[in-house]
Amino acid sequence: MKRILILLIFLAVATVSVGQYKSRLEQFQVDEQRGCAPFTINFIDYLNKCGTCAFDYLGNGVQVATTTFQYTTPGNYTFRVIFQSVGVDDILITVDPNTPPDVEVYSCSVNQVFVKVANKLYDEYRINYGDGTIRNIFASNNQIDQNTYAVGGTYPIKVEGRKQNGAWNCTPTTISYSTSATPMATINQLKAISTSSLELQYTLVPFFQYRLEIAVNSTNFQPVKFLYSNTGAIASTTIDNLRVDDFYYCFRIVPIDPCNSSLPFATGSSGQVCSQNLDLTIQNGSNKLDWQTSVTGISSVDIIRNSNPDYPNLPANTLTFSDGLIDCKINYCYQVVSKYPNGAESISLEKCGTSFIRNNPTSITNTTAVVENENALLTWIQDPAFVPTEYNIFKSNNQGAFFLQGKSTAPQFSDATYSTASNSCYKINYVDKCDNTSAESSPICPIRLTYTLSSGNEVTLTWNDYLGWLAGVLRYRVDKYNRAGSLIKSVDVGNATTLVDKDIDNVNQIVSYRVFAIANQSSLTDPSISNYVEVYKTVNLFYPTAFTPDNKGPIENEVFNISGQFIDKLELSIFDRWGSLIFYSDKKEAWDGTQSGQPMPIATYVWTANVTDISGQTYKRSGTVVLLRK
Structure with a gap:
């Protein structure tokens, strides 16, 4: 019984003394000397010397009378106590930053748990497993512990730390842990x-x-x-x-x-x-992808092109793909995406390349030529399968070599240097958007219309066959116009390339002609048109060489008259054999064989005529006429 009492007294004394720290001169104690902010200490007058002491907790000269103080800022402080009897005594107080431990909790099999403190903020850690088990571990290179729960369930695992001889007041890390989780990744x-x-x-x-x-x-x-x-x-x-x-x-x-x-x-x-080991090969008209990977577990494959899922849901075992739906001179970027049944995906590196297409663009086969005011306007049909960036127009004069005449970005070209006399023909090619050059077209020769005029004012028109249409010319039409440009008539001449106009027309001295070629191909609705030719018909004068002004008829023999086509003004003068003027008129009048009302004798007379035609041109004619009487 005596030994038990001594043991109880020792335990009681030990319990009282735990956590009490003496001052430098051992005149007082504090319950805690070190802890985490906020940190509270209590003054202990274990020698009963204090009576009315003053307390300077921060060591800055500010004195208070309270025996309890809370430190809120980490640091080292000299706590001074001013005694009336023994003077000043002090103790060093350390306040640490309040940082929870970095704790990792690992599940093990059969209700086991593994705890690891990942940092060394403190010198000692206390682990409360939530099932009544509490263990302390000390700072080391392997701050670990483990526990086995008797019964599966959810437990709060709390880990708190302190510095050596520090208080257990630092904020703990608490983790809610369940033993029933399944370790699926x-x-x-x-x-x-x-x-x-x-x-x-x-x-x-x-x-x-x-x-x-x-x-x-x-x-x-x-x-x-x-x-x-x-x-x-x-x-x-x-x-x-x-x-x-x-x-x-x-x-x-x-x-x-x-x-x-x-x-x-x-x-x-x-x-x-x-992952995928992806390669891109740029080929003519297609971009080829090849890659290496393990197809195990893959459900489908997507091809991403220029950030768009252009080719989704390819078979899982696909390891090559050719993209033929491309345009030329485009930078295409590809990624391969392997899809897995659980929603996972693997995305390859992006591989990029500029596409190209090499082929032979269709040549120009149907060109219509219209000659207007010494300009040749060429218009052609472009194959829609090819997109040109530029046309080249070549020209030949008088069957010479072709040379580059000009360029165009549209399917037409106007040659301001065209001349009918130069016997010009053209060829056309183009460069498409893929930098492919077409073959040159067959020669394109505008219709060159020429004419000859007979002494009787018959007009003979001649022209070349039009070249420029693949299926050729169906027929030609010749249009005739008056001086004002109004249509006089149209003549369909079939495939002929000449026409003789014998029409007697005393009204239209100046006429013009134009030839229209109609294509065999019905889709070519616009004709090819020649140059204009303008014809000035000559003035032909009609007059007798003798007349009988004796009132015995016939009436046309009673006077001397000059007539003809296209006469606008006529001045007639009659002279006798000595050169004396015996008659003059500027009113298209006939001479009746008299002078001042007196009949002139039988003789040969000289006449002159000054003629102005309706086009304004002037002519002078002269001759002799014999005056006879019956």
């Missing part, structure tokens, strides 16, 4: 971000440790790093120092048991997700 995305780096996005079940593993091409998996999450949020990691353009890489995430030599769990591994 999910890879969300694998993306190539450079030729040497891949980025992996994944989701982990909280509180399990995982190992990321890699396989190069079809080799065995090797460990890369450990993964952990205490939230279950999507996370990512970048794997560097790879050769993404030379190999493909497969990844998987395996849950392991840290309580049992880091052996893998039987279930919970992610499926593998593999």
